[in-house]
Amino acid sequence: MEILQVENLSFRYPKADQNALEKVSFSVQSGEFVVLCGHSGCGKTTLLRLLKKEIAPVGEKSGQILYRGNLRDVQFDAGKVGFVQQNPESQVVTDKVWHELAFGLENMGLPSEVIRRRVGEMASFFGIEGWFRQRTEQLSGGQKQILNLASVMAMQPSLLILDEPTGQLDPIAAADFIAALQKINRELGLTVLLSEHRLEEVFPIADRVIVLENGQVLLSDSPKNIGARLSEISKNHPMLCALPAAVRIWQGVGADLPCPLTVREGRDFLERNYTCRGKALPVPEIPNEAECAIELKNVWFRYEKDLPDVLRGVALKVPRGKIFSVLGGNGAGKTTLLNVMAGLEKAYRGRVSVGGKSIKDCKGSLYRNNLALLPQNPQTVFVKDSVRADLMEILKTMEISENEAKKRINAIADKLGISDLLCRHPYDISGGEQQKCALAKVLLSEPKILLLDEPTKGIDAFAKKNLKKILFELKREGMTVIMVTHDVEFAAECADICAFIFDGEVLCADMPQKFFAENSFYTTAANRMARGLWKNAVTCEQVIECCLEEGEKQ
Numbered sequence: 001m002e003i004l005q006v007e008n009l010s011f012r013y014p015k016a017d018q019n020a021l022e023k024v025s026f027s028v029q030s031g032e033f034v035v036l037c038g039h040s041g042c043g044k045t046t047l048l049r050l051l052k053k054e055i056a057p058v059g060e061k062s063g064q065i066l067y068r069g070n071l072r073d074v075q076f077d078a079g080k081v082g083f084v085q086q087n088p089e090s091q092v093v094t095d096k097v098w099h100e101l102a103f104g105l106e107n108m109g110l111p112s113e114v115i116r117r118r119v120g121e122m123a124s125f126f127g128i129e130g131w132f133r134q135r136t137e138q139l140s141g142g143q144k145q146i147l148n149l150a151s152v153m154a155m156q157p158s159l160l161i162l163d164e165p166t167g168q169l170d171p172i173a174a175a176d177f178i179a180a181l182q183k184i185n186r187e188l189g190l191t192v193l194l195s196e197h198r199l200e201e202v203f204p205i206a207d208r209v210i211v212l213e214n215g216q217v218l219l220s221d222s223p224k225n226i227g228a229r230l231s232e233i234s235k236n237h238p239m240l241c242a243l244p245a246a247v248r249i250w251q252g253v254g255a256d257l258p259c260p261l262t263v264r265e266g267r268d269f270l271e272r273n274y275t276c277r278g279k280a281l282p283v284p285e286i287p288n289e290a291e292c293a294i295e296l297k298n299v300w301f302r303y304e305k306d307l308p309d310v311l312r313g314v315a316l317k318v319p320r321g322k323i324f325s326v327l328g329g330n331g332a333g334k335t336t337l338l339n340v341m342a343g344l345e346k347a348y349r350g351r352v353s354v355g356g357k358s359i360k361d362c363k364g365s366l367y368r369n370n371l372a373l374l375p376q377n378p379q380t381v382f383v384k385d386s387v388r389a390d391l392m393e394i395l396k397t398m399e400i401s402e403n404e405a406k407k408r409i410n411a412i413a414d415k416l417g418i419s420d421l422l423c424r425h426p427y428d429i430s431g432g433e434q435q436k437c438a439l440a441k442v443l444l445s446e447p448k449i450l451l452l453d454e455p456t457k458g459i460d461a462f463a464k465k466n467l468k469k470i471l472f473e474l475k476r477e478g479m480t481v482i483m484v485t486h487d488v489e490f491a492a493e494c495a496d497i498c499a500f501i502f503d504g505e506v507l508c509a510d511m512p513q514k515f516f517a518e519n520s521f522y523t524t525a526a527n528r529m530a531r532g533l534w535k536n537a538v539t540c541e542q543v544i545e546c547c548l549e550e551g552e553k554q
Contacts, residue, residue: 002069003159003191004028009063011046013428016059020046022215023063028159033185033250035202035223036195038212039238039460040432041421044195045086047212048163052083053108056427067159082157086164086431086458088144089377091151092136097128099149100136104155104549108393122150126180142169142330144421146177151183151525160184162194164431166201167457170329170486172521175201197432197460198487200244200525204261211239224259224509231269242461245489245525245540252544266529270543276550280535281542283513284320286497293320293449293480294341299350301340310336311347312504318497323471323481326497327504327522333504334484335376338451341482342373354449368398372447376454378438385420387437390426394444412440413469417463431458439467443474450474452483456490468494492516492524492538513538 004027011021020045029035036044046344050056051065067081085091092102094456101119110118123132126146131139139147145165152160157318164180164188166174170526178201203209203223211226219229230237240251246266250259255273260266295318301311310333318324328334339345340352343359343366352359354371362370375381384390388409395405397459415421416436420427426437435458442450456464471481471494485491491498492512499509500522508515513536516523523538530537534546 001030003030007064011059011061013059020215024217030191031189033192033207035206035209040463041430042212043215045163045430052081065352080158082152082160084148084162084165088148091148092144093380095144097134098132103251103427118154122154140331142173159191173330189494200260200261203244229244238462248540249543253547263525263528274550281537283511283536291320292317295353312503314506316506320480321478322496325491325498326484328501332501335453338453338484342451369446371449372442372445373451374442378434381438381441385425387426388422391441394441416440435459449480455483456487491525
């Protein structure tokens with residue numbers, strides 16, 4: 001039975017030149033697990049928000065949305081359609097974790113004994129007991145997202161809609177989150193409609209994949225068929241680089257065998273067809289004598305005097321002119337580490353040096369043409385009612401003439417592919433588009449050291465390739481880039497050095513090939529498949545190259 005039908009749905013935001021959605025039609029069967037994917041700005045978030053009446057965007061809409069055969073605009077129990085938003089901050093409304101779990105149930109008017117039972121059940125199922133009584137403001141982004149899912153599930157919805165739910169989760173937490181969704185779908189029969197850019201975990205468990213492009217449904221098919229059908233449309237289709245690693249490697253070697261989807265299937269494919277064992281790819285050494293852009297010596301930090309330490313004796317050197325990536329679990333201290341580097345938080349013990357100078361002595365010179373930070377939530381960067389006005393605002397503070405400012409804005413907009421967003425309100429664009437616009441504003445300040453907190457959050461795989469090119473260009477120009485990320489694939493492809501932080505301490509820092517090759521969970525899917533065949537192969541490109549080299553020798 002169809003639980004959801006969308007018929008010829010079109011939508012246009014106020015003052016927009018074109019529709020965000022154009023005659024979108026599809027249906028979702030009861031109990032189905034459907035993945036919605038596409039490049040940033042293709043209309044995924046707009047479509048999902050239109051399916052939930054209470055958070056639908058304002059604009060011109062035509063077409064129909066039917067829930068169980070009835071028009072969505074007809075009043076029905078709002079709790080039957082659950083929604084987990086892209087930004088966890090925007091969905092948390094209370095001050096305590098236990099109250100957040102109970103909030104929706106209280107609004108439904110349920111008896112207190114029912115509320116207590118459901119809250120306890122959800123807290124146990126999602127492993128929230130350890131932080132059940134904490135303040136929500138003290139939670140990491142990943143914990144808030146898990147809390148959002150648990151709060152929605154407590155209302156026992158029939159249809160669960162999720163918009164980029166793993167964007168702020170580390171690899172282990174993301175895998176656990178997706179496993180929980182699969183369990184909910186399979187054991188409770190809950191219908192799931194999930195929008196995602198990170199397809200590695202969700203592709204194999206999906207019943208169907210819908211690909212959006214320019215506000216229209218491009219494809220709707222099983223996961224195994226999507227890759228082949230995208231290749232038929234174009235050998236260089238932007239969505240091909242977003243597919244799971246096993247699919248990309250299979251396409252890269254041009255095999256005639258069935259397409260693998262999972263790491264296990266990909267590993268089996270490599271072991272059956274390639275006999276090389278133990279070949280090691282070269283690993284460059286970390287430059288010991290390089291000048292430091294930022295150095296931390298025995299840095300300790302806590303947010304309040306009576307709270308536990310978040311950073312515990314951190315010692316770290318970031319070489320100038322390198323891309324330095326920091327990885328670690330949710331709540332390990334990654335964002336706090338960036339804030340201490342940026343001078344937004346002050347360590348109570350230890351020394352932080354920027355360009356060989358103590359951060360205490362930098363004062364007004366710390367930020368002007370020196371250091372800039374792109375925070376985890378890009379919305380905090382915007383203060384004007386259009387992207388162009390926001391970009392103009394940062395240049396005015398630098399006393400740039402209006403004509404020169406316009407030239408710089410057009411140049412950075414072309415570089416980041418946001419020219420068509422300049423006249424839009426920053427809050428009316430997708431999360432991935434907000435990320436690119438916020439990056440543009442930060443880059444206009446012309447920093448020598450760029451701090452990035454989850455720079456790939458919410459952006460598609462093709463946009464990540466462009467971001468990688470931009471970061472490489474900035475590095476060639478002498479800029480130092482320090483990024484905190486959960487995206488191990490992106491870190492493996494573009495970082496010069498990767499560091500791992502756990503329990504407030506930086507445990508190690510090494511070259512990406514060695515760093516990921518020696519990890520079991522904080523590593524890439526490509527490395528999991530190639531391990532034992534080609535040592536230090538951590539990216540799809542490296543595995544494909546090894547396969548093709550062996551094929552030539554045979």
